[in-house]
Amino acid sequence: MGYDAFVRCNCFKEGKTKPFRYSKYVKLYPEGPELELPEELAKNHDLAFDMRDEFYNWKEYACEHENMKYCSERIGNIAGMGWLRTCIECLGGEREFPVLTSQLPHSNDGFMPMEYNERFRGDLDKLIKQQITVYQIVNTPDSPFSSDNHSSYLMPENKDVLLCENENNKLYSHNDVFRIEKHGEIIFRSSRFNVERIINRRFIFKDRTQKAESTIFFDLNFFRNHNKQKLSYKKETFYMQNELKYEYEVFMNLLKASKETGNPICWC
Structure with missing residues (x-):
């Protein structure tokens, strides 16, 4: 699709x-x-x-x-649209790009009313000039099956990200620091640590100086092949003029066609 x-x-x-x-x-x-x-x-x-x-x-x-x-254009596959939405969200989401956020298609039907065209173009022009620095939790090179796994979460720089929570535990990430809070108290904080899954809903976190236990974990894909993993952070900067060049050109072609015909952009 x-x-x-x-x-x-x-x-x-x-x-x-x-x-x-x-x-x-x-x-x-x-x-x-x-x-x-x-x-x-x-x-x-x-x-x-x-x-x-x-x-x-x-x-x-x-x-x-x-x-x-x-005019007919391929915008992209599900992964491509997901990456576009991720970039928008990392750069401020609806606050910074209100029309892009509200008008990007979620399904293969409908159309964008022409009254949004110029503001859609404005959001695109603003987006393509941006860059984002993100952190991602990954396997360390000496972790079992290290080439296999990495977190699907891309966490913007200088943002406190709640990864997951239940009634007892909250797992956060801020830049290159992972932490666990239990009843509002920090019980574990580390940038490079081991995690072991015990049965399904028990996880042991430890590094050289500390150890903690949680009943939740933010991405079970890490344990597809092995119940013990060594995790750390990867930092990366993405430039939108490179990352979204294709999508930008596609939308500009569609906006040009819409202006020339007086007809709206339709999603399919």
Whole structure:
């Protein structure tokens, strides 16, 4: 599964399409023309099926734009969209990028009302100039299966991140320091430590000077292959002009097409 987008052309509205014998039943929507049959025709299932089949065949080659799409772009797969959202969140989320946060697609349907276009462009222009420094908890080189595992959490610099919690324990990360709080008291704090899973819901944390126990852990993927792991931090800086260059260009193409046609960007 992935995310795509398009802007429809105006050929049907301007009468530039090839003839279609059921055109009186065609209605124009932001996403493009659709065949809407009256109830008496829709009840005849065989006829309705043939009419819809003929409509979709016509629509695909009705004008110079394939499937009546003036511009069509691949935004990315699920991982790519997830990375885009992560970058936005690390840089302030809705507070800094309100339109990007609210209008990026969550599914393969719908459209962005054109009233958002300029603010969407403004958020993109602001985003592409940014950089983020993040921390990630990873296996140390001498940890069992060290090449296999790393935390899915990317934690922005200088931000106190709550990794997980239950009624007794809270696990936090701040820059390159991991800590456990129990009933509001810090019982473990370290940048490089061992963790062992005992059965399913008991975890022992220790380094050279301290030891603590918790009933929760923030990422069980660490234990896919081994119940003992040695963890530390990795620091990395990402520049949005490199990380999001493709997505930026795609959205700019779609915004340009939307302005030229007067039609909204549709998600598919």
